[in-house]
Amino acid sequence: MSVLMRIAALSVLLLASIAQANPGPPERSLRPEMRPQFDVIPAQSTANDRGLQRWINGFRARAVAQGISAQTFDLAFRGVTYNADIIRRDRNQSEFTKTIWDYLDSAASDARVRNGQAALRQNERLLNAIEARYGVEKEVVVAVWGLESSFGAFRGDEPLIEALATLAYDGRRGRFFEQQLVAALKIIQDGDVAASNMTGSWAGAMGHTQFIPTSYLAYAVDFTGDGKRDIWSDDPADALASTASYLANFGWISGQPWGVEVRLPNGFDYTQANRRIQRLPSEWARRGVTGIDGRAVPDHGDAAVLLPAGAQGAAFLIFHNFSVIERYNTADAYVIGVGHLADRIGGGREIQADWPRGDRALVFAERQELQRRLTAAGHSTQGIDGRIGPLTIDAIRSYQSSQGLVPDGYPSLSLLTRLRE
Numbered sequence: 001m002s003v004l005m006r007i008a009a010l011s012v013l014l015l016a017s018i019a020q021a022n023p024g025p026p027e028r029s030l031r032p033e034m035r036p037q038f039d040v041i042p043a044q045s046t047a048n049d050r051g052l053q054r055w056i057n058g059f060r061a062r063a064v065a066q067g068i069s070a071q072t073f074d075l076a077f078r079g080v081t082y083n084a085d086i087i088r089r090d091r092n093q094s095e096f097t098k099t100i101w102d103y104l105d106s107a108a109s110d111a112r113v114r115n116g117q118a119a120l121r122q123n124e125r126l127l128n129a130i131e132a133r134y135g136v137e138k139e140v141v142v143a144v145w146g147l148e149s150s151f152g153a154f155r156g157d158e159p160l161i162e163a164l165a166t167l168a169y170d171g172r173r174g175r176f177f178e179q180q181l182v183a184a185l186k187i188i189q190d191g192d193v194a195a196s197n198m199t200g201s202w203a204g205a206m207g208h209t210q211f212i213p214t215s216y217l218a219y220a221v222d223f224t225g226d227g228k229r230d231i232w233s234d235d236p237a238d239a240l241a242s243t244a245s246y247l248a249n250f251g252w253i254s255g256q257p258w259g260v261e262v263r264l265p266n267g268f269d270y271t272q273a274n275r276r277i278q279r280l281p282s283e284w285a286r287r288g289v290t291g292i293d294g295r296a297v298p299d300h301g302d303a304a305v306l307l308p309a310g311a312q313g314a315a316f317l318i319f320h321n322f323s324v325i326e327r328y329n330t331a332d333a334y335v336i337g338v339g340h341l342a343d344r345i346g347g348g349r350e351i352q353a354d355w356p357r358g359d360r361a362l363v364f365a366e367r368q369e370l371q372r373r374l375t376a377a378g379h380s381t382q383g384i385d386g387r388i389g390p391l392t393i394d395a396i397r398s399y400q401s402s403q404g405l406v407p408d409g410y411p412s413l414s415l416l417t418r419l420r421e
Contacts, residue, residue: 048170052082055169059178068185076161076188076195083166086158089202090171097363100308100333101355107147107337108344116142116345119151126237130223134244135254141244143342144328145236148210152236155208156201160184164204164213180204183213192228199232207231208239211246219246250327251320256300258325258339259318261351262289270311270408271397275390278302281317289317292352308332310410314353362411370411373419374399 056077063073106112120127120142127138142151149155164184168177184204188195200206204213208231211220220229223241231239260281265288272287281289281303285296289305297303303317316336325335340351362370364386371381371392379395379402393409400407403418 048082048084052165052169056080056165063182063185066182068182068189072185072189076185080162080165083162086163086166086202087170090167097361099359099361100313100336101357103333104337104340104351108341112146112341113344115151116146116341119145120345123236127240130241130244134248136244136247136252137342139342139346140338141240142345143338144209144243145240146341147334147337149208152208155232156205157199158202160198160200160204160206161195163202177204180213183217187213187216192230193232197232208236209243211242215246219249221245247324250324252324253301253320256319256321258321258335259306259316260297261292261353262297262315262317263292264289264315270406273305273307273408275304278304284317307408307410308336309355310412311406311408312356314351314355359412362413362416366416367411370416370419377419
């Protein structure tokens, strides 16, 4: 994930016109990231208010040194106070523990597909123009829109300057949020939006497709030609074009799928399901990896085999465009969600393989335990951080091979249970 868009993954997001087409309540953001819990709201602290004001006074000089005018700064910070609710959300986050199948059931639900198709029809001329300019398929742009803000229905209503100032003063990533705050002030100074209208998620993501300020400065575009890059208004034109601009800047290949569901042959060497091992689909076909129809997948480019639920779930050949969507959010679930929703909006079928629905995702403490037990068993994960990255997957494969298990690298509950024995 790009550093720029990754933090936007912590956002709560999200168009009334689409909501009218929804037979039930609109579906909220589906970023597979840590979400806030809503248990205890800490009391507003006078001491924190005074502390924030002292911090603002010090920050003013730093902002002015980076090109922010005193007038812009003072107008933007008028009425800003310490927002205890923002800090509570930042500190009391429950981790994302949905399984890939549960996530996709929502990300590409029938209702979301219908709403996406309605959004595409209602904005067809605009989306065709965006696709022609940036070379990013309109279905993909609509899918990002759908997962980030439920087609604009949940864009976030937190005052951004106050949220970012609170996080920069009292948050866990002060330097990052100060950088975002300076970028937000530049956006206001450029005249794209008034400070009073700059709203978004509690973590600083804005608009229909949830840009953070630094990403906005780098990639947002004025598609309407009115002199403003307006991603906040009910008109989604600039936001959708900015999303296409973002993906294009990271190397989107027009006409290449994000991935294709495939069938694996009996006796498949599961150590080959590795992002580092890439071959043309025709080469994979010679090894028995074919499309669901039994024929070779077209040679769209080099591809890797991805098993998001291990050997018991669906298998995909994923292409370069998979990694481009990752720049928005690195979670496999999110990337597959965007890609699969785009396919469904375009008339594609549901994923054909079964999922191991009797399984559940490991919670953070269990993932840490898995890493500790693997390392203790002689299959080092090179650290205990609760994140299932390539090193942990390699350790899982090593352990599975040593036990005569299918080396698919999947961190299942049954694997943890076996390690506990």
